[in-house]
Amino acid sequence: xxxxxxxxxxxxxxxxxxxxxxxxxxxxxxxxxxxxxxxxxxxxxxxxxxxxxxxxxxxxxxxxxxxxxxxxxxxxxxxxxxxxxxxxxxxxxxxxxxxxxxxxxxxxxxxxxxxxxxxxxxxxxxxxxxxxxxxxxxxxxxxxxxxxxxxxxxxxxxxxxxxxxxxxxxxxxxxxxxxxxxxxxxxxxxxxxxxxxxxxxxxxxxxxxxxxxxxxxxxxxxxxxxxxxxxxxxxxxxxxxxxxxxxxxxxxxxxxxxxxxxxxxxxxxxxxxxxxxxxxxxxxxxxxxxxxxxxxxxxxxxxxxxxxxxxxxxxxxxxxxxxxxxxxxxxxxxxxxxxxxxxxxxxxxxxxxxxxxxxxxxxxxxxxxxxxxxxxxxxxxxxxxxxxxxxxxxxxxxxxxxxxxxxxxxxxxxxxxxxxxxxxxxxxxxxxxxxxxxxxxxxxxxxxxxxxxxxxxxxxxxxxxxxxxxxxxxxxxxxxxxxxxxxxxxxxxxxxxxxxxxxxxxxxxxxxxxxxxxxxxxxxxxxxxxxxxxxxxxxxxxxxxxxxxxxxxxxxxxxxxxxxxxxxxxxxxxxxxxxxxxxxxxxxxxxxxxxxxxxxxxxxxxxxxxxxxx
Amino acid sequence: xxxxxxxxxxxxxxxxxxxxxxxxxxxxxxxxxxxxxxxxxxxxxxxxxxxxxxxxxxxxxxxxxxxxxxxxxxxxxxxxxxxxxxxxxxxxxxxxxxxxxxxxxxxxxxxxxxxxxxxxxxxxxxxxxxxxxxxxxxxxxxxxxxxxxxxxxxxxxxxxxxxxxxxxxxxxxxxxxxxxxxxxxxxxxxxxxxxxxxxxxxxxxxxxxxxxxxxxxxxxxxxxxxxxxxxxxxxxxxxxxxxxxxxxxxxxxxxxxxxxxxxxxxxxxxxxxxxxxxxxxxxxxxxxxxxxxxxxxxxxxxxxxxxxxxxxxxxxxxxxxxxxxxxxxxxxxxxxx
Numbered sequence: 010x011x012x013x014x015x016x017x018x019x020x021x022x023x024x025x026x027x028x029x030x031x032x033x034x035x036x037x038x039x040x041x042x043x044x045x046x047x048x049x050x051x052x053x054x055x056x057x058x059x060x061x062x063x064x065x066x067x068x069x070x071x072x073x074x075x076x077x078x079x080x081x082x083x084x085x086x087x088x089x090x091x092x093x094x095x096x097x098x099x100x101x102x103x104x105x106x107x108x109x110x111x112x113x114x115x116x117x118x119x120x121x122x123x124x125x126x127x128x129x130x131x132x133x134x135x136x137x138x139x140x141x142x143x144x145x146x147x148x149x150x151x152x153x154x155x156x157x158x159x160x161x162x163x164x165x166x167x168x169x170x171x172x173x174x175x176x177x178x179x180x181x182x183x184x185x186x187x188x189x190x191x192x193x194x195x196x197x198x199x200x201x202x203x204x205x206x207x208x209x210x211x212x213x214x215x216x217x218x219x220x221x222x223x224x225x226x227x228x229x230x231x232x233x234x235x236x237x238x239x240x241x242x243x244x245x246x247x248x249x250x251x252x253x254x255x256x257x258x259x260x261x262x263x264x265x266x267x268x269x270x271x272x273x274x275x276x277x278x279x280x281x282x283x284x285x286x287x288x289x290x291x292x293x294x295x296x297x298x299x300x301x302x303x304x305x306x307x308x309x310x311x312x313x314x315x316x317x318x319x320x321x322x323x324x325x326x327x328x329x330x331x332x333x334x335x336x337x338x339x340x341x342x343x344x345x346x347x348x349x350x351x352x353x354x355x356x357x358x359x360x361x362x363x364x365x366x367x368x369x370x371x372x373x374x375x376x377x378x379x380x381x382x383x384x385x386x387x388x389x390x391x392x393x394x395x396x397x398x399x400x401x402x403x404x405x406x407x408x409x410x411x412x413x414x415x416x417x418x419x420x421x422x423x424x425x426x427x428x429x430x431x432x433x434x435x436x437x438x439x440x441x442x443x444x445x446x447x448x449x450x451x452x453x454x455x456x457x458x459x460x461x462x463x464x465x466x467x468x469x470x471x472x473x474x475x476x477x478x479x480x481x482x483x484x485x486x487x488x489x490x491x492x493x494x495x496x497x498x499x500x501x502x503x504x505x506x507x508x509x510x511x512x513x514x515x516x517x518x519x520x521x522x523x524x525x526x527x528x529x530x531x532x533x534x535x536x537x538x539x540x541x542x543x544x545x546x547x548x549x550x551x552x553x554x555x556x557x558x559x560x561x562x563x564x565x566x567x568x569x570x571x572x573x574x575x576x577x578x579x580x581x582x583x584x585x586x587x588x589x590x591x592x593x594x595x596x597x598x599x600x601x602x603x604x605x606x607x608x609x610x611x612x613x614x615x616x617x618x619x620x621x622x623x
Numbered sequence: 624x625x626x627x628x629x630x631x632x633x634x635x636x637x638x639x640x641x642x643x644x645x646x647x648x649x650x651x652x653x654x655x656x657x658x659x660x661x662x663x664x665x666x667x668x669x670x671x672x673x674x675x676x677x678x679x680x681x682x683x684x685x686x687x688x689x690x691x692x693x694x695x696x697x698x699x700x701x702x703x704x705x706x707x708x709x710x711x712x713x714x715x716x717x718x719x720x721x722x723x724x725x726x727x728x729x730x731x732x733x734x735x736x737x738x739x740x741x742x743x744x745x746x747x748x749x750x751x752x753x754x755x756x757x758x759x760x761x762x763x764x765x766x767x768x769x770x771x772x773x774x775x776x777x778x779x780x781x782x783x784x785x786x787x788x789x790x791x792x793x794x795x796x797x798x799x800x801x802x803x804x805x806x807x808x809x810x811x812x813x814x815x816x817x818x819x820x821x822x823x824x825x826x827x828x829x830x831x832x833x834x835x836x837x838x839x840x841x842x843x844x845x846x847x848x849x850x851x852x853x854x855x856x857x858x859x860x861x862x863x864x865x866x867x868x869x870x871x872x873x874x875x876x877x878x879x880x881x882x883x884x885x886x887x888x889x890x891x892x893x894x895x896x897x898x899x900x901x902x903x904x905x906x907x908x909x910x911x912x913x914x915x916x917x918x919x920x921x922x923x924x925x926x927x928x929x930x931x932x933x934x935x936x937x938x939x940x941x942x943x944x945x946x947x948x949x950x951x952x953x954x955x956x957x958x959x960x
Contacts (some may be wrong), residue, residue: 243960245952289934300732303699310693340693
C-alpha cells in the first residue's frame with residue numbers, strides 16, 4: 010500500500026466525456042477545490058453547441074481543461090499531463106494533446122463495442138488493448154459499474170445511478186492529487202438539498218472513487234502541487250461572465266445609478282443575464298426582451314429615464330442591435346453593450362471562442378458612428394473592465410462596448426477580491442432637479458464634450474431628442490450642412506477625449522528598445538504573455554503590449570511603437586486589430602492569427618516569432 | 624400612478640417652437656390638437672408626460688408637444704417606452720406610432736408589449752399607407768391596392784390591428800378617428816386612466832398618398848351607416864337609431880329598430896373578451912358597421928411596471944455597498960495571510 014508522492018510545479022488535467030456525462034461539473038469542482046487549496050488555476054471548458062449531442066459520438070464530446078500550479082498560471086496549458094476519458098470518443102478526440110508518457114484514466118465501460126462503434130473505432134481495435142497507448146501510462150477501471158455498485162444501497166434508477174459517475178471520477182482524481190472532498194460534499198448537499206437520495210448517492214460515489222484510488226493501488230504515485238504564493242488578501246474563484254456581472258453591478262452601486270438590463274439570451278453571454286437577474290435587491294431591473302433589438306432599445310429607454318442601460322449579447326445579437334447603438338450615439342446617453350464574442354459569421358461557432366467582432370465593434374454601424382470599445386484580458390479582468398465600461402459611459406455620456414469572449418466567459422481563475430472602496434469613483438450627468446438659473450440646452454457641452462441630460466419629470470426642462478441630426482446646443486432637428494459636419498466631428502472628438510481619462514499603456518514585458526514587439530488585445534493575454542516570457546528566458550528580447558482600450562487607443566501608444574521595426578499582432582481572427590495598428594501608426598505589422606474556435610497555444614505563438622526572427 | 628401635486632398647465636403651454644411639418648390637411652393635426660386638449664385635463668404635471676415615437680409621419684408628433692419626448696428609430700418606440708416606464712413608473716408615457724412602424728417593422732415589439740401590459744398608452748395612427756417614404760402600401764392597406772410599390776395591386780392581406788391587439792392579450796383596445804375630436808379626446812382619457820397597456824387605433828387620413836381611405840366612415844352622409852360607436856352597458860345601435868346589432872350565437876347580425884325598441888340588441892360589455900373579438904371581426908364584413916370606442920378593457924390584470932416595482936420593493940437592500948462587498952466574498956472565498 011505504499012504510494013510515493015511526486016512533486017510538480019504545475020499540471021494540466023483534461024476531463025473528457027460525453028456531453029451528458031457531467032464532466033463540466035467534475036472540472037469545475039476540481040478547479041474550485043484546487044483554488045481553495047491555494048493553487049493558481051486557469052480553466053477552459055470546451056463543449057458542443059448541442060445540449061445533448063448524440064451520445065457517445067465524436068461531436069458529442071465535452072471537455073474541461075484545467076491547469077493548476079504552485080506559481081502564476083496564465084493559460085489552461087497547451088498539452089495535458091492527465092487525460093480522463095469517460096468513453097472512447099473522448100479519448101480519440103483528446104489524445105493528440107496528451108504529453109508523451111502522460112496519464113490516461115479511462116472508463117472501461119465507455120470502451121465497449123457500442124461506444125467504439127460510435128467513436129468510429131473498429132470493435133476489434135480497442136485502443137485500451139491494442140498497444141496503441143504504450144507511450145502513455147494507462148489506468149483503467151470499470152467506472153460505470155463501480156459507481157452503480159457504490160450507490161446501489163440508495164435505490165436510484167439505473168440512469169440516475171449511472172449519472173453519479175462524474176462524482177466517482179472526481180473522487181478518484183481527488184485521491185490522485187491528494188485533495189480534500191469537503192468542498193464538493195458541501196456543494197452536492199446544497200445542490201440537491203431537496204433530493205436527499207440523489208445527494209447521498211453523489212456523495213457516496215465521490216467517496217467511493219476516492220477510496221478506490223487508495224485501495225486499488227491503481228496509480229504508482231500521487232501528485233503534490235503546493236499552494237501558490239499569493240499576496241495577502243481575500244480570494245475567490247471567478248469566471249469571466251461572473252466577473253462581468255459583478256463589475257457592472259459594482260459600478261452601479263458605486264455610482265448610485267441602478268441598472269436596467271435589457272437582454273435576449275444568447276450563448277455565451279446568457280450567464281451574465283442569469284447572474285444579474287439574481288440581484289434585484291440592488292434596485293436592478295432585468296428584462297428578458299422579445300429580441301436583441303428590444304433588449305437594447307429598452308435599455309436606451311431606461312437610460313433616457315435616468316437609469317444605467319445595459320445590454321449583453323454575442324456577435325449575432327450585436328449585429329441586430331447596430332441601429333440602436335447608432336441611436337444611443339446620437340442621443341448621447343450612457344449605455345453599456347457587452348459583446349461576449351464567439352466564432353462567426355452568422356450563427357458560426359456558438360460555444361467556441363474568437364475575437365472576430367472587433368471590426369464590427371469599431372465600425373459596424375451606418376454613418377459616422379464612433380463607439381468606445383474596451384476589452385477584458387483575463388476572466389478576473391472582466392470585473393475591472395466592465396466596471397470601467399460603466400464609468401466611461403456615465404462620465405462621458407456615450408455608449409460603450411465591452412468585449413469579452415467565450416474563453417473568458419467560461420474560464421475561471423483565482424481572483425483577489427476588490428471591494429468597492431478600492432474601485433474608482435464614478436460621476437454622472439443626469440439632471441433630476443429643477444434649476445432656475447439658466448435655460449436648459451440639451452446639447453450644450455462640458456469641457457470634455459459630455460452633455461447634461463435632464464431626465465423626464467424634471468420641471469421646466471421639457472425637451473425632445475431623437476435620431477435625426479440635431480442642431481448643436483439646442484438639440485433641435487437640423488439639416489444644416491455645416492452643422493452636420495460639426496456634430497459628426499464633435500461626436501468623434503467626444504470619444505477621443507475619453508483617452509485623456511484612461512491609464513497610459515505599459516509594456517507587459519520588455520521595453521521600447523526590445524528587438525521586436527508583439528501586440529495583443531483581450532483574451533489572448535495569457536497565451537501571449539506566457540509565450541513572451543518563455544522567449545525572453547530563451548534569450549529573445551521580445552516586448553509585449555496588451556491593449557484593453559481599443560477605441561480610443563491609449564494616448565502614448567504611438568510613442569511606444571515608434572522604435573520597433575518588427576511588430577507582430579496576435580489575435581484570434583483573420584487580422585482585425587492589425588488593420589487599426591497599420592491605419593493609425595503606419596506600421597508594417599505582421600499578423601499571428603488563429604481562427605479555429607480555440608485559444609492560442611503558447612508554442613504556436615513562439616514558433617511563429619522564432620521563425621520570423623531568424 | 625398619479626403625481627401628488629399636479630401643476631396646472633394649458634393647451635397653449637404644450638406648443639413648441641418647432642414648425643409643424645405635416646402636409647396641410649393631414650389628419651395628424653387633428654390628433655395633435657386633441658392630445659393638446661386632453662393633457663391639461665389629466666392628473667400628471669406637464670414635465671411628467673413623455674411621448675416616445677418611432678419613424679414615420681406620425682412619429683414626428685413629439686417634436687410638436689412641449690413635454691419630454693424621444694423620436695427614436697423605426698418600430699422600436701414600444702421597446703424604448705417599456706424600458707422608460709418600468710424604470711420610471713411615475714411618468715405618463717405615450718407611444719406615438721403608425722401602421723408601418725407598429726405593425727410592420729415593429730410588429731414583434733407591439734405584440735410582446737401588449738402581452739406584458741406595461742402602463743403605456745399606444746396611439747397607432749392608421750392611414751393604410753407609407754407616407755414619409757412617399758406612398759408604398761402598408762400592412763393595413765387593403766388587398767389589391769395600387770401604390771408606387773404595387774403598380775398592379777397588392778397581394779398582401781392586411782392586418783386587423785384590433786384583432787391583433789386582442790390576440791396579443793392587450794388589456795385595453797380601442798378605436799377612434801381623426802375627424803371626430805370629441806370622441807378622440809374621450810378615448811385618450813380612457814386610455815390614460817387604464818392601468819395597463821392601452822392600444823388605440825386612430826383612423827387617420829393621409830390626404831396626399833391615400834386620400835379618402837376612411838371617407839365613408841367620416842363623411843356626414845355615410846358615417847351613420849358605416850360606423851357604430853359602442854359604449855359600455857349600452858345596446859349596439861347605429862344608422863341614427865334605426866338599426867341595431869344582435870348576436871346570434873357567435874354571429875353578429877344587423878336588425879332594424881322598430882319604434883325605438885332596443886330589446887334583444889347586443890349590449891356592449893367592455894370586459895367580455897369573446898364579444899370584443901367578434902366586434903374586432905366586423906372588419907371582415909362590409910355589411911357590418913365599423914365599431915369605434917373602447918372595444919375591450921380589462922383592469923384586473925396587473926401592469927408590468929407594477930409587478931417589477933413590487934419585486935424591487937420586496938428585495939430592496941438598504942446598504943448596497945456593504946451587500947455588494949459581501950456578495951463578492953460569498954462564493955467560497957478564502958483568506959491568504
